[in-house]
Amino acid sequence: MNEAQLEIEERLERMKELLNAENMPDFRDEFLALHSYEQGQVYLGLTKEERQKTYHYLSPNELGDMFEVIEEDEESVEEYLREMNPNYAADMLGAMYADNAVDILKQLNKHQVKVYLDLMPEENASEIKELLHYEDETAGSIMTTEFVSIVANQTVRSAMAILKSKAPEAETIYYIYVVDSEEVLVGVISLRDLIINEDDQLIADLMSEHPVAVKVTDDQNDVAKTIRDYDFLAVPVVDEVDHLLGIITVDDIIDVIDDEATSDYSGLAGVDVEETTENPFIAASKRLPWLITLLFLGMSTASLISRYEVMVSDASILAVFISLITGTAGNAGTQSLAVAVRKLATQDDSNTNFGKMIFSEIMTGLVTGLVTGITIFVVVGIWKHNFILGFVIGMAMLCAITVANLAGSLIPILMDRLGFDPAVASGPFITTLSDLTSVLIYFNIAALFMSYFVGQ
Amino acid sequence: MNEAQLEIEERLERMKELLNAENMPDFRDEFLALHSYEQGQVYLGLTKEERQKTYHYLSPNELGDMFEVIEEDEESVEEYLREMNPNYAADMLGAMYADNAVDILKQLNKHQVKVYLDLMPEENASEIKELLHYEDETAGSIMTTEFVSIVANQTVRSAMAILKSKAPEAETIYYIYVVDSEEVLVGVISLRDLIINEDDQLIADLMSEHPVAVKVTDDQNDVAKTIRDYDFLAVPVVDEVDHLLGIITVDDIIDVIDDEATSDYSGLAGVDVEETTENPFIAASKRLPWLITLLFLGMSTASLISRYEVMVSDASILAVFISLITGTAGNAGTQSLAVAVRKLATQDDSNTNFGKMIFSEIMTGLVTGLVTGITIFVVVGIWKHNFILGFVIGMAMLCAITVANLAGSLIPILMDRLGFDPAVASGPFITTLSDLTSVLIYFNIAALFMSYFVGQ
Structure with missing residues (x-):
């Protein structure tokens, strides 16, 4: 076992101890200091009883941050959600970025999805419902609706103020999309450009016009190609008449590229190589x-x-x-x-x-x-x-x-x-x-x- | 031919026309309005004579922006550089992010590399020489040295001022790395955190301590795994005693993941599937x-x-x-x-x-x-x-x-x-x-x- 492995094991043992000692303050301190990916490593190593305690010690919001990053198979995700109080689970899903909540909901059956959507705040539920509509493997099915958009006719200063207020919810704040009064995408400006330029310059003068966008019905592999070719951190998603509907971020595209590679490799070998069972x-x-x-x-x-x-x-x-x-x-x-x-x-x-x-x-x-x-x-x-x-x-x-x-x-x-x-x-x-x-x-x-x- | 294809063809024709009419102002206007990836599409479609004109119409800096994104094989890159005046080529390489300049230089023979390094400003040359040392497929070989680092004992306001001054050269400004007086990595803070928090808060209070980092000798696939698991946009690279040496950005990791998938697929089939020849x-x-x-x-x-x-x-x-x-x-x-x-x-x-x-x-x-x-x-x-x-x-x-x-x-x-x-x-x-x-x-x-x- 190497150093990193050892660290993961030790961390898991420590968290189990705290949970079993019912030491909520220390558990919260130490768990929340971890990166969400590391939180996920801990969570996936817990027993059912230990997981139950996390649902009491952590808010739906806090657990949601972790679920944004976890990648688990269907059965496990279903089991985890079933362990939670339905209200807690619905709050958690509502607190997540819509695209990640959709990824989880897609692994449940229709009845379960309806239960959670009904329990969720209307605003979150309607966002998620919209995304659930899109066909699998299209841009729509992997996009999120939590982006920052502004109008062109304002200064860098006011754009920064909007950004500051929207930053907590937005999945990325590093690109700001510029729309007209009809929500048609007309430009894009990076946060880097906002920072480099003077506070009273106009967005209209600084933004890139004709931004590269993908259609909501595009295949996710074409989206991956665009992000890869242009070295983007995110790409806007528009409908047939260029209304801005959402964005797709590079972390989701890495998953698409990975999945595609695995399925090509599996295809060539005539076997699902994601087989992890030892049975x-x-x-x-x-x-x-x-x-x-x-x-x-x-x-x-x-x-x-x-x-x-x-x-x-x-x-x-x-x-x-x-x-x-x-x-x-x-x-x-x-x-x-x-x-x-x-x-x-x-x-x-x-x-x-x-x-x-x-x-x-x-x-x-x-x-x-x-x-x-x-x-x-x-x-x-x-x-x-x-x-x-x-x-x-x-x-x-x-x-x-x-x-x-x-x-x-x-x-x-x-x-x-x-x-x-x-x-x-x-x-x-x-x-x-x-x-x-x-x-x-x-x-x-x-x-x-x-x-x-x-x-x- | 679909719409996108048609657009690319039309754009190429238009640029060829402008070059052949020796209309430098319009060529510059229209070419520089394109995204670097699109500039690359045009450049790769030009004849040798047309390319010669671009070397006169565009500054080494401007052409360098395009070369950051171009992915071409050995022979072509060598040919393009040989077409340029050596001083022009050296200036272009010097203006590029060090990791991308290294990618190009690695495709040339030792003698050619020496010529360009000698013609380059000392500062750029020494950065590049350092990177050229690292073994292929290690973190060191794909990292860049253009990152933003600050010390912990300062306010958000002063950190933003540093960021603003460093933004033009840095490959990413979305993570700011915190180092001590010995250049040891002690923390990381995202630009998002800087923007959300108040101007007079201390970096030391806001930063994440014990940031996830990779070792300079790590295999590039392990780096890819880290970026993918943690959904990072970049990861810091350190030596054995945690000195911050560079960063690796997600766009380079996408290339690593792609190359790895292609080579696995090729391996399984017993053929190099990147074969593009029709001969x-x-x-x-x-x-x-x-x-x-x-x-x-x-x-x-x-x-x-x-x-x-x-x-x-x-x-x-x-x-x-x-x-x-x-x-x-x-x-x-x-x-x-x-x-x-x-x-x-x-x-x-x-x-x-x-x-x-x-x-x-x-x-x-x-x-x-x-x-x-x-x-x-x-x-x-x-x-x-x-x-x-x-x-x-x-x-x-x-x-x-x-x-x-x-x-x-x-x-x-x-x-x-x-x-x-x-x-x-x-x-x-x-x-x-x-x-x-x-x-x-x-x-x-x-x-x-x-x-x-x-x-x-």
Whole structure:
């Protein structure tokens, strides 16, 4: 255990002691001196009885600060809320930034959500209800409505005064958004600019006009791209006619980027890598659906080989190279798939020439296939003293790799066009599919040369 | 082409026109009104001749603002700098935030770096030289030295005055770091706190003590984890005895998270997915090393099967199931690999019980293997009217999957312990390796039952 780990453990022990000694003043002093993330580490380490005490020792507001930062799975969050007095839970949710409260409410069922919304102050409830409307993974679903907006026709001094009054609630005060009388976004000014400039300068003269904004219906990945490209700390969210609806802050975008990376990685491996369980039955139950599906796809390959059993019986040497050809083509297909998925994710759809992408992937397949095919032609020719066999294996390799590359790029493109996430097309799926095509190619080429192998 | 794309194209055309008409005043007006990211989009779209004009129309300072944001590959950056007058380039690098200047200089050779550092004002050069020392991928290599630090024994008013004077150079002014007379980090206060509190309050009373900091030698991924967990906009960097050396801002951390995700994804696929070329020869040259290496690993599988050729010749039915067993075990191994790599990446080393991790993976392999094995026992038994064959295939599947799961978790763990990045262990490598073990298992089990198959 390293230093940091030790510190976390010690802190947890200390807090447990204070709770069990029912020493509320010291617990409050020490707990509230921690950063909300560290408070979360403590909270998640408590037993149910210990947590109950925190609900008495801490105000809903104080616990809410911690819940802004906690990232927990569905079951736990539901359990925590159920432990609390419903009024306490509703107050806590109401005190949180609306976007974070929404993140938590989305993990509950409709009935529970209604209970908490009913118990909450009307103002908070209506803010949250609005946000709950937006479709998952859109800008609207991750934005918050707690931002600072001002009008252009005022001085730096008066803007600072507004900022000062709004700072306690706003999720960020580092960008101030400028709107007209209709709430249309017309500019943005950073707090840095407010501080650098003189008190009696006009906001209208200092603000950046035509600020970069995202639409409320935009995909959260596009929002992430904007924040990343522009190095923003936050981006404003507008509707179709540029009314300012909310903002999205960089900390939420980091979560989006993380989730996206994890889901791409999971997709490629054909397994949810967020699997944290150590229970082999639960782990297996999450991996089996893909494995069994692919087992049946693999069965079609087996039944295909079964049709060529007479050939194998006549020339058993053919069996030696089945796994080499299917394996290599599968590897090439996986490479091609990963490149295609990444291209689809990073390029703008409108800017992608799918035909060109597929053509380039086939050409790459031909080149890799040619090099691999010639290599295996020489190796097999020398090893088995049979260059005709080498030619058959090399030729099969060339064709199988080209087809695997085609499949590796075509399948994610098709999924993308049909509106599915191309990252779901997994490596295991491509390798299993390419087993089938590779075997078909291999035995058809071998059939042409059977007279040379029989009896080998 | 969508709206945003069109806007970018139109803007580029307009800027090209102004440059070619040698209309410096309008070019400056319009170019400088853009966000630096948009300036970068324009700059990267210009021809060499057009770029030359920008070096005359824009000051090194103005072009530097744009270069803070541009992300380009080695060759291009080198080319751009070589196009500029060396004095101009040195001034531009000197005007940039030190961390971004270092990012660019790291892409040049030593001689070029020396030329620019010699031409630069001493103060900038020494800052940059210090940063260039730090090892790649450490906190030191991505931090910047342009931060705001103050002493505790002063009022909010005087701190704001310091902030105002330092704001133009500092990379962020949203956190102000508090140091003692020895430059040891003792606290942090956010600009939000400065603004909310009264002008004559003391910094010492308002600041958070024991601020979270990272060590200058920490891995950049650990820094990313800190910023993400705590939802920070920046984190201070200290040496072994807590001297404040620099800060790392969230925009640089987003790049780290992105790069890490891309390299994990590339690792799993066994290909560099940042491949943007459409030249099939270049693409193939990047994919072939892995493919050919694995081809030779696959050759050992082939030569292993070759030893059992007599068995295949006697019972050709055995050949039918080779690809099903190797394929399914490979899929299971890939899942296991991805889960292990992710666990290693997210867990603290000191906290990971490797033995437990491997044991849990073997158990998961046994459960998935059992389910898959029983399924295939039934399917093959019915299909081939031969439950002994079904038993052999099922048994081989169970063992092959368990071994593949073991390999999938053991290999990344070994790599991690030996100091390599476990994410380099690719899916293709695991599938090719598990082909070998699966074939060995399959034929050894089949050998025990040969008398039942001969002549089938």
